[in-house]
Amino acid sequence: MAKTVKILASITVASAAMMAAQSASAAESTLDKVLSNGVVTCGVSTGLPGFSNPNAKGEWEGIDVEYCRALAAAVLGDKTKVKFVPLTAKERFTALQSGEIDVLSRNTTWTLQRDTALGLNFVGVTYYDGQGFMVKKNLGVKSAKELDGASVCIQSGTTTELNLADYFRKNGMSYKPVVFDTSAQTAKGFDAGRCDVLTSDQSQLYALRVNLKDPSSAVVLPEIISKEPLGPVVRQDDDKWFNVAKWTLFALVNAEEYGITSKNVDEMKKSTDANITRILGIDGPKGSGLGIRDDWGYQIVKQVGNYDEVFERSVGSGSPLNIARGVNALWNAGGFMYAPPIR
Numbered sequence: 001m002a003k004t005v006k007i008l009a010s011i012t013v014a015s016a017a018m019m020a021a022q023s024a025s026a027a028e029s030t031l032d033k034v035l036s037n038g039v040v041t042c043g044v045s046t047g048l049p050g051f052s053n054p055n056a057k058g059e060w061e062g063i064d065v066e067y068c069r070a071l072a073a074a075v076l077g078d079k080t081k082v083k084f085v086p087l088t089a090k091e092r093f094t095a096l097q098s099g100e101i102d103v104l105s106r107n108t109t110w111t112l113q114r115d116t117a118l119g120l121n122f123v124g125v126t127y128y129d130g131q132g133f134m135v136k137k138n139l140g141v142k143s144a145k146e147l148d149g150a151s152v153c154i155q156s157g158t159t160t161e162l163n164l165a166d167y168f169r170k171n172g173m174s175y176k177p178v179v180f181d182t183s184a185q186t187a188k189g190f191d192a193g194r195c196d197v198l199t200s201d202q203s204q205l206y207a208l209r210v211n212l213k214d215p216s217s218a219v220v221l222p223e224i225i226s227k228e229p230l231g232p233v234v235r236q237d238d239d240k241w242f243n244v245a246k247w248t249l250f251a252l253v254n255a256e257e258y259g260i261t262s263k264n265v266d267e268m269k270k271s272t273d274a275n276i277t278r279i280l281g282i283d284g285p286k287g288s289g290l291g292i293r294d295d296w297g298y299q300i301v302k303q304v305g306n307y308d309e310v311f312e313r314s315v316g317s318g319s320p321l322n323i324a325r326g327v328n329a330l331w332n333a334g335g336f337m338y339a340p341p342i343r
Protein backbone atom coordinates (compact mmCIF):
# COMPACT_ATOMS: atom_id res chain seq x y z
CA MET A 1 0.00 0.00 0.00
CA ALA A 2 2.67 2.48 1.11
CA LYS A 3 4.61 1.56 -2.02
CA THR A 4 1.61 2.30 -4.29
CA VAL A 5 1.16 5.71 -2.65
CA LYS A 6 4.85 6.48 -3.15
CA ILE A 7 4.73 5.46 -6.81
CA LEU A 8 1.59 7.55 -7.42
CA ALA A 9 3.20 10.53 -5.70
CA SER A 10 6.30 10.30 -7.86
CA ILE A 11 4.20 9.97 -11.04
CA THR A 12 2.26 13.11 -10.04
CA VAL A 13 5.48 15.06 -9.43
CA ALA A 14 6.92 13.93 -12.77
CA SER A 15 3.77 14.82 -14.72
CA ALA A 16 3.45 18.21 -12.97
CA ALA A 17 7.03 19.02 -13.99
CA MET A 18 6.29 17.92 -17.56
CA MET A 19 3.11 20.00 -17.74
CA ALA A 20 4.95 23.05 -16.43
CA ALA A 21 7.67 22.55 -19.02
CA GLN A 22 5.12 22.04 -21.80
CA SER A 23 3.15 25.18 -20.98
CA ALA A 24 6.40 27.17 -20.69
CA SER A 25 7.50 25.91 -24.14
CA ALA A 26 4.09 26.58 -25.72
CA ALA A 27 4.33 30.18 -24.56
CA GLU A 28 7.91 30.76 -25.67
CA SER A 29 10.42 28.70 -27.58
CA THR A 30 13.73 28.22 -25.82
CA LEU A 31 15.31 29.70 -28.95
CA ASP A 32 13.45 33.00 -28.42
CA LYS A 33 14.39 32.98 -24.74
CA VAL A 34 18.09 32.38 -25.51
CA LEU A 35 18.08 35.09 -28.19
CA SER A 36 16.51 37.62 -25.87
CA ASN A 37 18.57 36.70 -22.77
CA GLY A 38 21.84 36.45 -24.74
CA VAL A 39 22.95 33.32 -22.89
CA VAL A 40 22.62 29.52 -23.18
CA THR A 41 22.09 27.81 -19.83
CA CYS A 42 23.75 24.43 -20.09
CA GLY A 43 23.47 21.58 -17.58
CA VAL A 44 26.74 19.70 -17.14
CA SER A 45 28.16 17.18 -14.65
CA THR A 46 29.61 18.09 -11.28
CA GLY A 47 33.02 17.26 -12.74
CA LEU A 48 34.11 14.57 -15.15
CA PRO A 49 37.43 14.94 -17.01
CA GLY A 50 37.06 14.93 -20.80
CA PHE A 51 33.31 15.60 -20.75
CA SER A 52 32.58 18.50 -18.39
CA ASN A 53 35.12 19.52 -15.81
CA PRO A 54 36.37 22.81 -14.39
CA ASN A 55 40.12 23.32 -15.04
CA ALA A 56 42.65 24.86 -12.62
CA LYS A 57 41.40 28.33 -13.60
CA GLY A 58 37.78 27.32 -12.94
CA GLU A 59 36.88 27.28 -16.67
CA TRP A 60 34.66 24.44 -17.86
CA GLU A 61 36.27 22.03 -20.36
CA GLY A 62 35.33 18.84 -22.22
CA ILE A 63 33.24 17.55 -25.13
CA ASP A 64 29.91 18.33 -23.43
CA VAL A 65 31.10 21.83 -22.58
CA GLU A 66 32.29 22.48 -26.14
CA TYR A 67 28.95 21.41 -27.53
CA CYS A 68 27.28 24.16 -25.46
CA ARG A 69 29.92 26.64 -26.59
CA ALA A 70 29.16 25.68 -30.22
CA LEU A 71 25.44 26.24 -29.57
CA ALA A 72 26.17 29.73 -28.18
CA ALA A 73 28.45 30.50 -31.14
CA ALA A 74 25.69 29.41 -33.58
CA VAL A 75 22.83 31.29 -31.93
CA LEU A 76 24.54 34.28 -30.32
CA GLY A 77 27.78 34.53 -32.31
CA ASP A 78 29.78 34.24 -29.08
CA LYS A 79 30.96 30.94 -27.59
CA THR A 80 31.50 32.54 -24.18
CA LYS A 81 27.80 33.27 -23.67
CA VAL A 82 27.13 30.05 -21.76
CA LYS A 83 26.12 29.63 -18.15
CA PHE A 84 27.13 26.19 -16.87
CA VAL A 85 24.99 24.52 -14.21
CA PRO A 86 26.61 21.48 -12.50
CA LEU A 87 24.14 18.64 -11.93
CA THR A 88 24.33 15.17 -10.42
CA ALA A 89 22.91 12.26 -12.40
CA LYS A 90 19.77 12.29 -10.24
CA GLU A 91 19.14 16.03 -10.62
CA ARG A 92 19.68 16.36 -14.37
CA PHE A 93 16.27 15.52 -15.89
CA THR A 94 14.24 17.58 -13.42
CA ALA A 95 16.51 20.57 -14.12
CA LEU A 96 15.70 20.26 -17.83
CA GLN A 97 11.96 19.54 -17.39
CA SER A 98 11.50 22.51 -15.06
CA GLY A 99 13.21 24.95 -17.45
CA GLU A 100 16.14 25.63 -15.10
CA ILE A 101 18.48 24.79 -18.01
CA ASP A 102 18.04 25.20 -21.79
CA VAL A 103 19.99 22.09 -22.71
CA LEU A 104 21.43 19.13 -20.84
CA SER A 105 24.94 18.25 -22.06
CA ARG A 106 26.09 15.79 -19.42
CA ASN A 107 27.29 12.40 -20.67
CA THR A 108 23.69 11.27 -20.84
CA THR A 109 22.69 8.00 -22.48
CA TRP A 110 19.89 8.10 -25.05
CA THR A 111 17.25 5.57 -23.97
CA LEU A 112 13.60 4.96 -24.86
CA GLN A 113 12.30 5.92 -21.41
CA ARG A 114 14.20 9.22 -21.27
CA ASP A 115 13.33 10.14 -24.86
CA THR A 116 9.58 9.57 -24.35
CA ALA A 117 8.10 9.32 -20.85
CA LEU A 118 10.35 12.03 -19.42
CA GLY A 119 9.14 14.55 -22.00
CA LEU A 120 12.59 15.04 -23.51
CA ASN A 121 14.26 14.87 -26.93
CA PHE A 122 17.77 13.59 -27.62
CA VAL A 123 19.62 15.80 -30.09
CA GLY A 124 21.95 13.11 -31.43
CA VAL A 125 25.11 11.35 -30.31
CA THR A 126 28.27 13.25 -29.38
CA TYR A 127 30.12 10.15 -28.11
CA TYR A 128 29.39 6.42 -28.50
CA ASP A 129 30.25 4.79 -25.19
CA GLY A 130 29.61 1.48 -23.41
CA GLN A 131 29.72 0.36 -19.80
CA GLY A 132 32.88 -1.21 -18.40
CA PHE A 133 34.57 -2.22 -15.15
CA MET A 134 37.72 -1.08 -13.38
CA VAL A 135 39.25 -3.29 -10.67
CA LYS A 136 42.14 -3.08 -8.25
CA LYS A 137 45.12 -4.76 -9.90
CA ASN A 138 45.89 -6.78 -6.75
CA LEU A 139 42.53 -8.52 -7.06
CA GLY A 140 44.10 -10.48 -9.92
CA VAL A 141 40.86 -10.47 -11.94
CA LYS A 142 41.15 -10.61 -15.75
CA SER A 143 37.49 -10.74 -16.79
CA ALA A 144 34.16 -9.38 -15.53
CA LYS A 145 32.92 -13.00 -15.43
CA GLU A 146 35.18 -13.51 -12.37
CA LEU A 147 33.38 -10.84 -10.32
CA ASP A 148 30.86 -13.07 -8.52
CA GLY A 149 30.30 -11.73 -4.97
CA ALA A 150 32.23 -8.47 -5.59
CA SER A 151 31.35 -5.13 -4.03
CA VAL A 152 30.76 -2.57 -6.78
CA CYS A 153 31.06 1.25 -6.51
CA ILE A 154 28.38 2.87 -8.63
CA GLN A 155 26.56 6.16 -9.12
CA SER A 156 22.82 6.57 -8.44
CA GLY A 157 20.36 7.75 -11.08
CA THR A 158 22.32 6.26 -13.99
CA THR A 159 21.85 3.59 -16.65
CA THR A 160 24.99 2.11 -15.06
CA GLU A 161 22.96 0.90 -12.07
CA LEU A 162 20.42 -0.87 -14.27
CA ASN A 163 22.97 -2.48 -16.63
CA LEU A 164 24.96 -3.79 -13.69
CA ALA A 165 21.92 -5.56 -12.28
CA ASP A 166 21.09 -7.03 -15.73
CA TYR A 167 24.64 -8.24 -16.32
CA PHE A 168 25.08 -9.99 -12.98
CA ARG A 169 21.61 -11.58 -13.20
CA LYS A 170 22.24 -12.83 -16.73
CA ASN A 171 25.55 -14.39 -15.67
CA GLY A 172 24.15 -15.93 -12.46
CA MET A 173 26.42 -13.83 -10.25
CA SER A 174 25.74 -11.76 -7.13
CA TYR A 175 27.22 -8.39 -6.09
CA LYS A 176 27.02 -5.80 -3.35
CA PRO A 177 26.29 -2.28 -4.65
CA VAL A 178 28.04 0.64 -2.91
CA VAL A 179 26.13 3.70 -4.18
CA PHE A 180 27.35 7.32 -4.43
CA ASP A 181 25.89 10.58 -5.81
CA THR A 182 28.84 12.06 -7.72
CA SER A 183 31.73 10.63 -9.71
CA ALA A 184 34.24 12.27 -7.35
CA GLN A 185 32.67 10.39 -4.41
CA THR A 186 32.54 7.16 -6.41
CA ALA A 187 36.23 7.39 -7.34
CA LYS A 188 37.17 8.29 -3.77
CA GLY A 189 35.20 5.30 -2.47
CA PHE A 190 37.05 3.01 -4.87
CA ASP A 191 40.42 4.54 -3.96
CA ALA A 192 39.67 4.10 -0.25
CA GLY A 193 38.84 0.40 -0.72
CA ARG A 194 35.06 0.72 -0.17
CA CYS A 195 34.57 -1.64 -3.13
CA ASP A 196 36.49 -4.12 -5.31
CA VAL A 197 35.16 -2.77 -8.59
CA LEU A 198 34.06 0.56 -10.05
CA THR A 199 31.64 0.46 -12.97
CA SER A 200 30.65 3.32 -15.30
CA ASP A 201 30.73 4.30 -18.97
CA GLN A 202 34.14 3.15 -20.18
CA SER A 203 35.38 6.61 -21.20
CA GLN A 204 34.80 7.65 -17.61
CA LEU A 205 36.82 4.76 -16.20
CA TYR A 206 39.89 6.16 -17.95
CA ALA A 207 39.01 9.65 -16.75
CA LEU A 208 38.55 8.52 -13.16
CA ARG A 209 41.67 6.35 -13.22
CA VAL A 210 43.83 9.39 -14.09
CA ASN A 211 42.75 10.94 -10.79
CA LEU A 212 43.37 7.93 -8.51
CA LYS A 213 46.16 8.26 -5.92
CA ASP A 214 48.06 5.63 -7.90
CA PRO A 215 46.53 5.20 -11.39
CA SER A 216 48.65 2.09 -12.03
CA SER A 217 46.93 0.30 -9.08
CA ALA A 218 43.79 -0.19 -11.20
CA VAL A 219 43.02 -1.94 -14.49
CA VAL A 220 40.07 -1.62 -16.87
CA LEU A 221 38.59 -5.04 -17.78
CA PRO A 222 37.97 -5.91 -21.46
CA GLU A 223 34.17 -6.43 -21.29
CA ILE A 224 31.75 -3.76 -22.53
CA ILE A 225 28.31 -4.72 -21.20
CA SER A 226 26.02 -2.10 -22.74
CA LYS A 227 25.44 0.56 -25.39
CA GLU A 228 25.73 4.10 -24.04
CA PRO A 229 25.14 6.58 -26.87
CA LEU A 230 25.78 9.89 -25.11
CA GLY A 231 24.29 13.13 -26.35
CA PRO A 232 22.67 16.47 -25.52
CA VAL A 233 19.01 16.64 -24.50
CA VAL A 234 16.29 19.31 -24.83
CA ARG A 235 12.58 19.44 -23.93
CA GLN A 236 9.88 17.97 -26.16
CA ASP A 237 7.51 20.35 -28.02
CA ASP A 238 10.25 22.93 -28.44
CA ASP A 239 11.02 22.28 -32.10
CA LYS A 240 12.83 25.48 -33.06
CA TRP A 241 15.33 24.92 -30.27
CA PHE A 242 15.52 21.18 -31.03
CA ASN A 243 16.41 22.03 -34.66
CA VAL A 244 19.15 24.46 -33.68
CA ALA A 245 20.52 21.95 -31.16
CA LYS A 246 20.58 19.16 -33.80
CA TRP A 247 22.17 21.21 -36.56
CA THR A 248 24.87 22.51 -34.25
CA LEU A 249 26.01 18.94 -33.72
CA PHE A 250 25.65 18.15 -37.44
CA ALA A 251 27.76 21.20 -38.34
CA LEU A 252 30.59 20.04 -36.07
CA VAL A 253 30.60 16.61 -37.72
CA ASN A 254 30.12 17.88 -41.30
CA ALA A 255 32.97 20.38 -40.84
CA GLU A 256 35.29 17.50 -39.96
CA GLU A 257 34.06 15.51 -42.96
CA TYR A 258 34.82 18.39 -45.35
CA GLY A 259 38.16 19.27 -43.71
CA ILE A 260 37.11 22.65 -42.33
CA THR A 261 38.98 23.52 -39.14
CA SER A 262 39.20 26.54 -36.83
CA LYS A 263 42.59 27.24 -38.50
CA ASN A 264 41.53 27.14 -42.17
CA VAL A 265 37.91 28.30 -41.91
CA ASP A 266 38.56 31.76 -43.35
CA GLU A 267 40.37 30.27 -46.38
CA MET A 268 37.55 27.74 -46.78
CA LYS A 269 35.01 30.54 -47.28
CA LYS A 270 36.49 30.89 -50.78
CA SER A 271 36.20 27.17 -51.57
CA THR A 272 34.65 26.06 -54.87
CA ASP A 273 33.08 23.05 -53.07
CA ALA A 274 29.46 23.99 -52.36
CA ASN A 275 29.33 21.46 -49.51
CA ILE A 276 31.86 23.64 -47.74
CA THR A 277 30.38 27.05 -48.51
CA ARG A 278 26.92 25.85 -47.46
CA ILE A 279 28.28 24.78 -44.03
CA LEU A 280 29.80 28.24 -43.67
CA GLY A 281 26.58 30.04 -44.69
CA ILE A 282 27.93 31.56 -47.91
CA ASP A 283 25.31 29.73 -49.99
CA GLY A 284 22.45 27.34 -49.32
CA PRO A 285 19.70 27.67 -46.73
CA LYS A 286 21.98 29.67 -44.34
CA GLY A 287 20.13 30.50 -41.11
CA SER A 288 16.66 31.10 -42.51
CA GLY A 289 15.02 27.76 -41.70
CA LEU A 290 16.61 27.64 -38.27
CA GLY A 291 15.71 31.20 -37.37
CA ILE A 292 19.28 32.18 -36.50
CA ARG A 293 22.18 34.12 -38.06
CA ASP A 294 23.31 33.12 -41.59
CA ASP A 295 26.90 32.51 -40.51
CA TRP A 296 25.99 30.09 -37.71
CA GLY A 297 28.13 27.28 -39.16
CA TYR A 298 31.10 29.59 -39.68
CA GLN A 299 30.86 30.80 -36.07
CA ILE A 300 30.84 27.23 -34.74
CA VAL A 301 33.97 26.23 -36.65
CA LYS A 302 35.80 29.54 -36.21
CA GLN A 303 35.21 29.75 -32.47
CA VAL A 304 35.06 26.10 -31.39
CA GLY A 305 36.43 23.97 -34.26
CA ASN A 306 35.14 20.80 -35.90
CA TYR A 307 34.21 17.52 -34.15
CA ASP A 308 37.73 16.14 -34.51
CA GLU A 309 39.32 19.20 -32.90
CA VAL A 310 36.84 19.01 -30.01
CA PHE A 311 37.37 15.25 -29.57
CA GLU A 312 41.16 15.35 -29.68
CA ARG A 313 41.62 18.18 -27.20
CA SER A 314 38.92 16.90 -24.80
CA VAL A 315 39.38 13.13 -24.64
CA GLY A 316 41.84 12.26 -27.41
CA SER A 317 45.55 12.63 -28.04
CA GLY A 318 45.64 16.22 -26.77
CA SER A 319 44.24 15.18 -23.36
CA PRO A 320 45.44 12.99 -20.47
CA LEU A 321 42.69 10.46 -21.35
CA ASN A 322 44.27 9.73 -24.74
CA ILE A 323 41.22 7.80 -26.05
CA ALA A 324 41.38 6.67 -29.71
CA ARG A 325 38.57 7.71 -32.07
CA GLY A 326 37.47 4.05 -32.46
CA VAL A 327 33.72 3.87 -33.14
CA ASN A 328 33.60 7.65 -32.76
CA ALA A 329 35.48 8.06 -36.05
CA LEU A 330 33.54 9.42 -39.04
CA TRP A 331 31.36 6.99 -41.02
CA ASN A 332 33.86 7.12 -43.93
CA ALA A 333 36.75 6.27 -41.59
CA GLY A 334 35.25 3.13 -40.01
CA GLY A 335 33.19 4.77 -37.25
CA PHE A 336 29.56 5.72 -36.53
CA MET A 337 29.75 9.52 -36.75
CA TYR A 338 27.45 10.58 -39.57
CA ALA A 339 25.64 13.89 -40.01
CA PRO A 340 22.84 14.68 -42.49
CA PRO A 341 23.86 17.12 -45.23
CA ILE A 342 23.67 20.88 -44.87
CA ARG A 343 21.78 21.89 -48.01
Ligand SMILES: N[C@@H](CCC(=O)N[C@@H](CS)C(=O)NCC(=O)O)C(=O)O
Residues within 6 Å of the ligand: 044, 045, 046, 047, 048, 087, 088, 089, 107, 108, 109, 155, 157, 158, 159, 160, 181, 182, 183, 184, 200, 201, 204, 228, 230
Ligand atom coordinates in the same frame (compact mmCIF):
# COMPACT_ATOMS: atom_id res chain seq x y z
N1 LIG B 1 25.67 7.65 -19.25
C1 LIG B 1 25.07 7.20 -18.03
C2 LIG B 1 25.92 7.51 -16.79
C3 LIG B 1 26.02 8.97 -16.52
C4 LIG B 1 26.71 9.38 -15.22
O1 LIG B 1 26.20 10.25 -14.50
N2 LIG B 1 27.86 8.81 -14.90
C5 LIG B 1 28.57 9.23 -13.72
C6 LIG B 1 29.64 8.21 -13.44
S1 LIG B 1 31.27 8.58 -13.65
C7 LIG B 1 29.03 10.67 -13.92
O2 LIG B 1 29.25 11.10 -15.01
N3 LIG B 1 29.16 11.48 -12.91
C8 LIG B 1 29.51 12.87 -13.04
C9 LIG B 1 29.03 13.62 -11.81
O3 LIG B 1 29.01 13.03 -10.74
O4 LIG B 1 28.68 14.80 -11.91
C10 LIG B 1 23.65 7.77 -17.87
O5 LIG B 1 23.27 8.61 -18.68
O6 LIG B 1 22.94 7.40 -16.95
